[in-house]
Amino acid sequence: MTGLALRSLRHRATAFTATFLAVLLGTALIGSFATLIQTATGPVSSTDGETLMVLGAVVGGWGTLIVLFSVASTLAITVRQREVEIGLLRTIGATPRQARRLIRLEALVVAILAALGGSLVAAVGGRALLAMLRNGGLVADDVAYGGGVAALAAAAAGVVLTSVLAASIAGRRATGGPATVALAQGASESGRMRWWRVLAALVLIGYGLAMGVVTITVSADSADPYDAMATSGSSSILVGVGLALLAPLLLRWLSVLARPILGRSGPTGHLAAYNTSRRSHLLSGVLAPVIVLTASSIGTLTLVGIDGRTLAGGVSTPETHTINVLNNVVVGMLSLFAAIMVINSFAAVVSHRRAELNRLWLLGATPGQVRGSVLAEAWVVAGVGVLVGAAAALATIVPFGVARHEGVVPDGQLWLPPLLAAGVVLLTLLSARSAVRRVAPAAPAGQPALR
């Protein structure tokens, strides 16, 4: 089985690039913050230790949530792409257990390689992060980098473990039915959600909203103005990830609203309208990172804006400066990560549908119409994602705004959320365009596949 897994990996290097990238970046992100925690346990003063600990745990915690979620959803997409091949393996005698083991082993190998690479990046990134904290005066200048193998290994192990767990779940789903090589092209794979997924989503959303309530009722009156930020800062990300877990449901419901608009935009819109609502489980893999990206960027950057306007009469102390920089760095890193996930998952979803898009062309759709229908789907995903993500961002903006006496609507920078939303929409459309360009039916060249 191990030999087969390795050979299968080499044969399909590009398909696993998505997983590799997600794990690599994820480990780099989590690992960088994990080194802060390890530094905190070293020979530093108790105040510095506490600062580092809080930063590592709180900021690293949000990141971990997003990273683990992304790695799991990427793996689910790659495994689903191979359902036919897995069916073939089973018809020639592989037991479901063997097929699952193959999937797990492949995931393990890719995850270990990527996590090693990510750890190296984190070793550099952790040092850079600490240097930034020192320069900003958030910790004393004599705090030495204490990160090492322990922190990096823990981060890497966590990501690898998640990957294998996600592969197990995806494998269980892929081997659940009877063995068959028949292309189940007509089968409308049901996007039924497992109870634990709904539960996890509700817990995350509930926790995020609770933190918002705590911000307004408790920490708004706290002496330290940063207490409000600590309680409300992560709410948008928590609620965002929670809603992202519900992405298939949200897409199914909300894309129905888009139907009248799409119906008027010709055959491409018509196709997109039904594909997004009836096969929401496919596109939800793209919708999830769009929601998280929108929620975290709008939520956190608006929070930074409110903070800048309301704190200490606008006086900029080194501490406020550092916290601003840190917030921006976190948003930057998470946005980069989520952006790559959007591109990644769109490429995976579209390449999964290569046969179906070819079919559309056989039925008389021009290549332009085929591309157009995928782009129309991207519009729906972007629209739903931005809408839901912006709603999630309110979980941070409203409590923090109330706590800092700006009220429910922030006093300034109201141009920021629309700008960020436009950026997210653009990113989604561009990744759809590049994905579909790669698989668009190559009409005259070669022999078209009739079957």
Add this chain to the structure above:
Amino acid sequence: MNTSTQAPFALEVSGLTRTYGEGVGAVHALAGVDLAFPSGTFTAVMGPSGSGKSTFLTCAAGLERPTGGAVVIDGQEITRWSEDDRTRFRRERIGFVFQGFHLMPYLTAEQNVGLPLRLAGHRPDRARVRSLLERVGLSDRAGHLPGTLSGGQQQRVAIARALVTGPAVILADEPTGSLDSRTAHDVLRLLRSLDDRTVVMVTHDPVAAAYADSVVFLVDGRVAGRMDAPTADAVAGQMAHLDDLVAVEAAS
């Protein structure tokens, strides 16, 4: 695009060649095929594996540009047209039935039938779609998704879809290849009942071919014979004979 003059042949190919690769390794999938399919007939195109059946179909449909020769559908020579023009022509004048049904999994039976019209920029006429579904015996399944239909039902939806534009010719590629013999029988009878339509069916199954008005045999990219009013036994006998011919040619 529709010339009102009724061409005597719905589909006519002459000197059709298609070569893959170049030089010594070149494969002549079609080595000069002349065929004419009169309007309103049901013809089966048969041949062993590698005889050029599928290449013939893709060239005749304008999906693929032949290396040489002409394809005339409904009086129009389409081989030199651009990809977009051929696509537009194809979706209005050619109906396709595939072995794998090729229904869009996220559209209902009714929406699948109306899809070619939508792609052509028309709003599907609900009554027409309904009457086609009724004609293939699925009027009670209009709102079902393909995943909830049996193989035979899916293929009948696909046939209704092929008919919706009122095409000059229906091209069927092993339409019963994925069906059991009973369901295949129903689908073939349905194809034969379309006597107002020209149907060209590629198959390697003598039983399926026997439903056609006539059978054309292809061997090594050439027409190797023709049989009118075929029976399954006669077609099977001819196929065995064709294999002998291929063996003789290969030995010489």
